[in-house]
Amino acid sequence: MSATVETGAAQPTLADAPSLRMVSRRPLALVLPFVLIGLWWYGTADRPDGLIPSPPAVGIALWDLAFGGIYDDAFSQMLLPDLIASASRVYGAFLLAAVVALPLGMLIGRLEIVRNLLEPTLQLLRPIPVTAWLPLSMIVFGLGPRSAFFLVALGAFYPILVNTVFAVRSVEPRLFEAAQMLGVSPARLFPKVVLPASLPGMFTGLRVGLGFAWVVIVVGEMTGVQTGLGAMIMDARQLSRTEIVIAGMAVIGLAGFLSDLAIQALGKRLLAWSPLHG
Amino acid sequence: MVESLLRVVGAGKRYPGGIEALRGANLVIERGEFVCLIGASGCGKSTLLRMIAGFEQASDGEVLMYGRPVEGPGPDRGMVFQDYGLFPWLTVRGNIGFGPAARGKPKAEVARIAERFITMMGLERFADVYPHQLSGGMKQRVAIGRVLANDAKLALMDEPFGALDAMTRERLQEELLAIWRATDLSVVFVTHSLEEAIYLADRVVVMSPGPGRIVAEERIELMRPRDVSSPEFNVIRRRLGALLHADHAREAA
DSSP states (O other): OOOOOOOOOOOGGGHHHHHHHHHHHHHHHHHHHHHHHHHHHHHHTTTTOOOSSOOHHHHHHHHHHOOOOSSTTTTTTTTTHHHHHHHHHHHHHHHHHHHHHHHHHEEEEEOOHHHHHHHHHHHHHHTTTTHHHHHHHHHHSSSSSHHHHHHHHHHHHHHHHHHHHHHHHHHOHHHHHHHTTHHHHHHHHIIIIHHHHHHHHHHHHHHHHHHHHHHHHHHTSSSSOOOOOOOHHHHHHHTHHHHHHHHHHHHHHHHHHHHHHHHHHHHHHHHTTTTTTT | OOSSSSSEEEEEOOOOTTEEEEEEEEEEEEEOEEEEEEOOOTTHHHHHHHHTTTSSSOSEEEEEEEEOOOOOTTTTEEEEEEOOOOTTTTHHHHHHHHHHHHOOOOHHHHHHHHHHHHHHHTGGGGGTGGEEEEEEHHHHHHHHHHHHHHOSSSSEEEEETSSHHHHHHHHHHHHHHHHHHHHEEEEEESOOOOOHHHHHHHHEEEEETTTTTTEEEEEOOOOSSOOOOOOHHHHHHHHHHHHHHHHHHHHHO
């Protein structure tokens, strides 16, 4: 038979688009931060007694946090150890949450008995904010890193669970029919169809979950741990060192942002087939 | 006597709630035959096709493949869906090799089979592309290739070209006929286009709604390639069209 294919794929023109988009998107993304910093600067300049420090004061605090040599106090040069402490909690707790939430979500999504058994309870617990768990967590896990770990994991848990349940439940029925007529037995539908088909949804859950882990790290580190960006912010707050509080906020924002870029890049690589991620 | 490839004997389908989608359908498909099922929506043509595929069980009667009752979907009956049903996480190559791989063929053989059907379907340039990057016509080529690569004896096609533009549809009709001629494949093809049915089929089965049933069968003796504008073609079209529309008229009355 003839094998000509003029009516081909709808792809070639898209090939060079990403680089173009990157160029025009980056400067645009910088507009809002500059405006905000400008307003902040304007509002705080020439007010040495103001409660909110000016951008240069925060910049100096950040420098001292990173390299020392300015104030040489308890905060100097603590940025890297604190960042490492927080990041290891975020990623450790995130992995723990993923290890529990992914299989649990698949079971709830595919097995009615598990769904009926667990889902109502989990949904009932879901609206309780991580902050509210803080006192109980400190009683159960004690003061310190274990409590922090639990709270951060809790923050990451629900986004992963909810997205996984949704992903495995919304596999197109057509794909089951297609697999079965090609010879896949019902028992093997899970690895052959459900799992690959729900990867993009699970991935979205992981991405949101990792974001939440960064969001709740400050609450997690209110449990009396000695290190970490959250602990640093809490200490600075008690000493009214607002410039360090803001510097800590900026570092958390940046770390979470870079962490999200990394997981997105990973998704692009692993899920090239998905129109949502590829 | 040689057993027919497929026999549908007095098959009916009633859904819970009392809707009767199909009543008393009898149909025989011989090896190598190309049969089109045609009828208005609600005539049970898709139900009949899905019963043959094994996706639905008959409430009455039975479906026999090689004389044995059909109990569920299986690789001897490959289905081509209107919405393709391709696996989005697999490339064209992976989709075409899916059946052989799922049935445990060794990797090298799967690769060889995939290659062969990629070539047969004219998909060489798209072998490593994912389905979302393909046009509708290309997707349907992959869906057909995947059924052929799996050694299906009977291809069940549910309005496979219904979502395609006219040019692509005509081209795929040609290609399907060429493949069908070159292999021992049998085809049951559901369509609501009378022209498509007469153009493609050895035999056209006319179905009618309320409840869905088979009302007529006609063997198409025209030589291929058929000319849709020839007088002979139009004689058949008028006759079958009258059968299809008689029913509408009765319903309207």
